[in-house]
Amino acid sequence: MVSSIRGASGYAVRTIPVTIVTGFLGSGKTTLLRKLLVQPAWGKVAVLVNELGEIGLDHDLMWGASGTTVLLENGCVCCSVRDDLVEALESLFWQRLQRRIPAFDRVVIETTGIADPGALVGPLFSHPLIAERYRLDAVVCTVDAQLGAAQLQSHAEARGQVASADALLLTKTDLAAADDVASLTARLHAINPYAPVREVVAGDVSVDALERLVADSGADGGATRSGLDTAAAQADEHEGDEGDDGDDEEGSYPGHRRIRSFALRFTRPWTVEALDAALQHCIAAHGDAILRVKGVVTVEPDGKSLLVQGMQHTIFPHEVLAQWHGAHEPGFLVFIVRGVSVAAVKQAFASHLTTHATHE
Numbered sequence: 001m002v003s004s005i006r007g008a009s010g011y012a013v014r015t016i017p018v019t020i021v022t023g024f025l026g027s028g029k030t031t032l033l034r035k036l037l038v039q040p041a042w043g044k045v046a047v048l049v050n051e052l053g054e055i056g057l058d059h060d061l062m063w064g065a066s067g068t069t070v071l072l073e074n075g076c077v078c079c080s081v082r083d084d085l086v087e088a089l090e091s092l093f094w095q096r097l098q099r100r101i102p103a104f105d106r107v108v109i110e111t112t113g114i115a116d117p118g119a120l121v122g123p124l125f126s127h128p129l130i131a132e133r134y135r136l137d138a139v140v141c142t143v144d145a146q147l148g149a150a151q152l153q154s155h156a157e158a159r160g161q162v163a164s165a166d167a168l169l170l171t172k173t174d175l176a177a178a179d180d181v182a183s184l185t186a187r188l189h190a191i192n193p194y195a196p197v198r199e200v201v202a203g204d205v206s207v208d209a210l211e212r213l214v215a216d217s218g219a220d221g222g223a224t225r226s227g228l229d230t231a232a233a234q235a236d237e238h239e240g241d242e243g244d245d246g247d248d249e250e251g252s253y254p255g256h257r258r259i260r261s262f263a264l265r266f267t268r269p270w271t272v273e274a275l276d277a278a279l280q281h282c283i284a285a286h287g288d289a290i291l292r293v294k295g296v297v298t299v300e301p302d303g304k305s306l307l308v309q310g311m312q313h314t315i316f317p318h319e320v321l322a323q324w325h326g327a328h329e330p331g332f333l334v335f336i337v338r339g340v341s342v343a344a345v346k347q348a349f350a351s352h353l354t355t356h357a358t359h360e
Contacts, residue, residue: 018135020136021110029111046079048089050120077102085123115161140214141169142200160338163338167196168192196213261336269299271300274353275299275306281349282348283310283315293308296330305320306321307321
């Protein structure tokens with residue numbers, strides 16, 4: 001489903017931004033949030049802690065409380081969720097509207113340590129009320145500097161979390177050898193070439209620094225210098241063997257060869273309707289394989305540049321970029337996919353948009 005919320009201007013209307021904090025078990029998600037949520041810049045935030053099991057621990061460790069919904073001292077609202085995030089977001093919205101809880105201008109979802117962000121986001125933003133009231137702002141992924149290399153090798157969930165992220169926070173670097181940190185950083189760049197990596201010790205990062213990091217990835221529609229431009233060039237260099245669905249070859253870590261990134265470029269502007277039709281056809285054919293798609297596309301008749309984002313079976317509302325200063329002209333989509341070839345993705349666009357893939 002292509003989810004595009006449009007107002008009178010024909011583009012996305014104002015909605016509540018949602019930040020997803022993901023990362024494998026024990027990678028420091030809760031520690032990060034505890035540090036972020038005491039900062040004034042995140043003083044009006046609703047937090048959803050999506051926990052595993054019948055007895056939750058993260059919620060109690062983070063807030064020192066056992067209730068399902070907790071009003072924090074800084075005015076934030078925290079909810080412990082073990083089942084339906086859609087229901088939790090709906091409840092938060094109506095409670096906010098009825099002034100039963102403090103107003104919030106952002107939602108942060110802390111996922112379980114084995115969550116697939118793509119599988120989480122799809123059902124959320126295909127729900128009519130959620131898609132109308134909320135928008136995905138960024139996916140932030142924590143990676144353990146000590147255990148991350150082994151987790152990436154052994155767990156598809158860890159690789160999917162990294163591939164889906166807009167920004168990567170490398171935690172516990174004070175406990176890891178410098179060579180191991182450098183090697184892990186290189187692996188992260190190989191899996192996700194457009195997500196910037198920042199080292200964070202004990203969750204110590206400011207909200208401003210995190211927002212700049214996300215903006216560097218191009219997730220911020222108002223960014224004047226989007227990291228997507230560099231990403232398009234880097235992604236072309238990281239394209240793997242097309243259509244490889246076999247076992248990993250010697251010299252690669254398990255699962256890595258099936259995660260590949262590439263850029264599709266468009267030879268001319270298109271209408272929003274044609275763009276949406278192509279995206280819908282693409283995710284209908286290959287949604288399970290699309291870990292992330294992001295790009296900047298010029299549309300007719302007004303020549304506006306749109307930030308396009310999506311993952312798996314969901315394309316998020318397009319945002320108009322105020323300006324674009326990338327070295328490459330607008331008209332590209334960067335894909336991170338698993339187990340699908342460049343040719344297959346191009347074919348899905350073929351009946352709607354003319355594309356070519358470049359290698360720079």
